[in-house]
Amino acid sequence: MAGSGEAHLRGGEALLTVRDLVVEYPGEKGTVQAVSGVSFDVLPGETLGIVGESGCGKSTTGRAVLRLNRLVRGTIEFKGEHIENANPARVRALRREMQMVFQDPVASLNPRRAVKDIVEEGLVIGGMAAAERAARAATVLAQVGLDEERFADVLPRQLSGGQAQRVAIARALALNPTLLICDEPVSALDVSVQAKTLNLIEELKAAYELTVVFIAHDLGVVRAVSDDVLVMYLGKICEFGDSDLVYDRPAHPYTRALLDSVPLIGSAHGFTGPALEGDIPSPLAPPSGCRFWTRCPVRRERCAVVEPQMREVREDQYVACHFPLVDGGSPEPAVSG
Numbered sequence: 001m002a003g004s005g006e007a008h009l010r011g012g013e014a015l016l017t018v019r020d021l022v023v024e025y026p027g028e029k030g031t032v033q034a035v036s037g038v039s040f041d042v043l044p045g046e047t048l049g050i051v052g053e054s055g056c057g058k059s060t061t062g063r064a065v066l067r068l069n070r071l072v073r074g075t076i077e078f079k080g081e082h083i084e085n086a087n088p089a090r091v092r093a094l095r096r097e098m099q100m101v102f103q104d105p106v107a108s109l110n111p112r113r114a115v116k117d118i119v120e121e122g123l124v125i126g127g128m129a130a131a132e133r134a135a136r137a138a139t140v141l142a143q144v145g146l147d148e149e150r151f152a153d154v155l156p157r158q159l160s161g162g163q164a165q166r167v168a169i170a171r172a173l174a175l176n177p178t179l180l181i182c183d184e185p186v187s188a189l190d191v192s193v194q195a196k197t198l199n200l201i202e203e204l205k206a207a208y209e210l211t212v213v214f215i216a217h218d219l220g221v222v223r224a225v226s227d228d229v230l231v232m233y234l235g236k237i238c239e240f241g242d243s244d245l246v247y248d249r250p251a252h253p254y255t256r257a258l259l260d261s262v263p264l265i266g267s268a269h270g271f272t273g274p275a276l277e278g279d280i281p282s283p284l285a286p287p288s289g290c291r292f293w294t295r296c297p298v299r300r301e302r303c304a305v306v307e308p309q310m311r312e313v314r315e316d317q318y319v320a321c322h323f324p325l326v327d328g329g330s331p332e333p334a335v336s337g
C-alpha cells in the first residue's frame, strides 16, 4: 500500500491501485464531497485497514472500488486492468473476483431466500450446474462454521446477527474472489460474536489467499487485522503506513487525537493530550487548506491556507500534515507542499 506518487510502501506489484479518487453525492443542499482525491495501493495478500470517524468517506471509497458508486474522477486498476470506465457487463464479471461484506448482515441478505439459495446466487449467475453449486454451497457453509443440513433452508430473519454475517461471508467466498472488501463487518454484532467473526475472516483470508480491505471506525478492530492502515478525515487521507507504526507513533495530529479518544489495549504512542475538539465540518463545504485545521490542536496559519501533500515521515509511514508529530509527541516544523 502506498499513497503518494507511484511509490509502493512494501514494493512489488499492487493488486489494487487507486489514484486521485473523487466521489460526490449531489443533493438538495449542495454537493457532498464524500471522497476528495484518495490514492492508495493494496498489495496481494495484504490487509489494508481504513479508519476514521463516521462520514469520512470510508464506505464510499470501498464501494467505488467495486464500482457501486459513480466516480467524478480518478482511476482504479485491478490486476493491471483499468476498471474505472468498465462497462456493466465487465463490472458484473469483476464481481466474481471482488466481493464485499457489509455492516448489517441481515439487511444484506435477501429476506425471501433460503441460506443455500443466497450462497448459490453468484454461482447461478456464473452458470454453474445445480449439483456442483449445491456441493460448493455446502463446502463454504462448512468453512464459515454453519452446518449445511441445519441451515440450508433457513431464512435470514431466523438467523442471529453472527450467523447472518457468516452467510454473507459464505456468499462472498463461494465465488472464490481475490479481493474482499469488508465494510464494518463486525460493528453490528454483539461484542461476544465480534472476535469470532474476525477470527473467521482471518482464517478464510489465509485459506483463500485473499487480499482484504477492512473498513471500520473501531481502531482496535482495524489494528488487530491490518498490515497497513489508512486514516481518513473528511474525504481525504491524512496518514497511512505500516499499522504498528501508525498506531504506536502517529504522525498526524488527527491520528493521535483518534487514538487518544479511545483506550487501546497495547497502544504505545504514549501521548495524553487533548482529544478532538468540535464537530466534523460539513462535507458540503470542507475547510480550506488542511481539512483538519479547524479541529487541530497544533494548527498554525499555514494550515488554513495551503493543503498539505502526502510525504514520507519515516520508512513505511506517510502523512499529509505541515507540522507532523515526532514520535506521536510535539509537532515538527516542516516545509511541505
Ligand code: ADP
Pocket: 025, 027, 032, 033, 034, 052, 053, 054, 055, 056, 057, 058, 059, 060, 061, 283
Ligand atoms: P463512512 O463510511 O466513513 O461513514 P461514507 O462514505 O458513508 O462515510 O459517507 C461519506 C459522506 O458521504 C458522508 O457525509 C455521508 O453523509 C455522505 N453520503 C454517503 N452516502 C451517501 C448517499 N448515498 N447520498 C448522499 N450522501 C451520502
